[in-house]
Amino acid sequence: MKTPVTALARGDLKLIVRDSTLVMAVFGPLAITILLFFLPSIEALILIKFGFDPGPFRLFIVSFLSLIPGMLFAMIYGFIVLDERDEEVIDFISITPLRKEGYLTYKLIMPMLLSAGFFLFIIYATSLVRLNPIHAMGIAIMVAIETAIGTLFLVAFSENKVEGLAFSKVLGIMYLAIPLVFFWNSSWHWISAFLPPFWIAKAFIHSQTSSIWIWGDLVLGTAVHLVILQYFLQVFLRKQ
């Protein structure tokens, strides 16, 4: 098959393999999976050493760590785009039949698939928390969109790699919503509802109590994700 997309994918794969980015792309998330496999032993160790039971924090830890691969993929693809913009590859691609829209679609779909895949893998390979498959799929969709949001955030607002780095620090703040949802026992934690991970944390909590609210989390959360995605897309396309 010789389509613009397979050509792009081959190019990326070459870039990733040559620069050993693949190492990070796979081993970063893999390291997190391995860490989660050992979570029960670490919990036991903490209980013995400090007489403190970290069990109640498990859901928080799993929901937090299962989102890290998405953030990593968002950053990897964000920096590939920034690199290609610095080298004016994007200008060239936008005059090929693929067009800029096709280029961007591809650069967003790859990290989306990878992060959703890793999310489901982490949840079901470690089986640390029980999650209804339909709920898991719903959360995975949000994880995927969130990754696209991350990539777009980096490339829409920064002009080059160095600014991209500053923005990636700001991107990390988004995940603050998770501890806020878990530990801030006041309805004030709703002020972070504009941050996408807020809804994932909510969904995780409601999924454990078979609460009917989970459907609200999934529908509203996906809507919030899509609105932000749409806004960042516009910023990016206007900028190029």
Next chain:
Amino acid sequence: MRLLAAVAQDIRFQFRHGFYYAYLVLTVLYIITLRLLPESLVHPALTLILFTDICALGFFFIGAIVLLERGQNLPQSLFVTPLRLHEYLLAKIFSFLFLSIASAFLIMLGAFVGGQDLIWFIFGAIMSTLIYTLFGLVFAARARHVNDYFVKALGIGLLISLPIFAYLRLFDTPLFYVFPTRATLILLDVLNVDYSISEKLFSVVSLVIWFFILSGITYQRFDKHVRHPA
């Protein structure tokens, strides 16, 4: 004079690329977090914040800066002026030191952190920033892409962070005392735990030795790959 000009330029460069805004936001968030934490957790949390972020920011950013400069051939034009290589490198290091220390100072001020051993603590914060920045420079000298740098930096970053297990008292080995991070974790923790004077002195000596080793490697690598690329 040349050094001063180079430091000022690097600070302005970082400012224009939004580093100071990013760290202002982070600093405020860290202060809020520290204020909200129970008293007993403030000092350990501060240690971890400095260790993983504020002092490590040079490690995180230096790769992209050096790569961007190299992509624009800026080192080339700098090295055909009287600017010396060590001045170029010191400018990079001091500019990050300035950002780290300013941010650390604001956090401590905002969270009312202080104590008797402040001198050791400040020395620890300065040395960890220097060591992290130097580690970043060592890998930035040869990296080809930002992602390439991240892979190398992440690998080495995770490796040298292993003594965090000793800090969390989960796992310890004498081998950790070879790591520069064991020493920084002691000095960044003096406000929290009473360390013996020999432990503190060991940390200082260890960090100074690491500083000179890494400086030497950085200088050589930049001389070979950035100033005289062949």
Next chain:
Amino acid sequence: MIQVNDLHFAYGSNSHDTLKGLNFQVDTGEIFGFLGPSGAGKSTTQKILIGILKNYRGAVQVNGLDLHHLNSEFYESIGVAFETPNLYSKFTALENLEFFAQFYTNETRNPLELLAAVGLEDASETRVSDFSKGMKVRLNFCRSLLNNPKLLFLDEPTAGLDPVNLRKMEALILAEKARGNTICITTHDMHVADTLCDRVAFIVDGEVSLIDSPRDLKLQHGERFLEIEYRVGDSVQTKSISMEKLGTNDTFQNILNNHYVETIHSREASLEDVFVKTTGRLLQ
């Protein structure tokens, strides 16, 4: 000013030499041009002369200094404009010049006057990221003049310039020469070499094949001829004819007498023709 004897250089672990024994000297106060196709070794030679490439074999003296013993003092008196303009894109033109000026202990030139000389006075407060390629080339040139260099290296100084700015740039380079400064130009633009250089060196495959003034080269190697277009029936034919003894040239006389002549142009040999003739290579 520059004395190079038997200069060899090989990149990295390459077994074959990129430079294969170069010999030349550049006199004080002259404009010296390195001409050749890309990849011939022009840039490599310049990189050695400005101290970027170190591990060369042979003897290189610049401004009385053996480049094996180079120190930062050396850079006080040379200026370099690289082919790709390398400037801080988030800083304005003026900020860029002021920043680089701080590195010199010698007195530096007024950045605003330099900008005015290249027609960038209105862009002094503009960030370089908003500059066109031609503007960057001109700013890059300004930077190389900041420290009043006695020796100036210019790599493709006219690349990307429109005709008006090209003329301005040529005038500025000649003005530097008038101040008694020495200038080395690397280029593959024969017109630039022809109008500016006192002497040129042809570099092909890492060797200097010829050094002389453009005028002498054209006289020695050029052939004066003319090109004539004339009608034969419905078609137009072209012939090149030597200008020696035109009055007794049978072909020429035959055309004049028997055909309808459309155009006649005299064609002096250009430096490019000399280059092609003596090296057997094309320049591009």
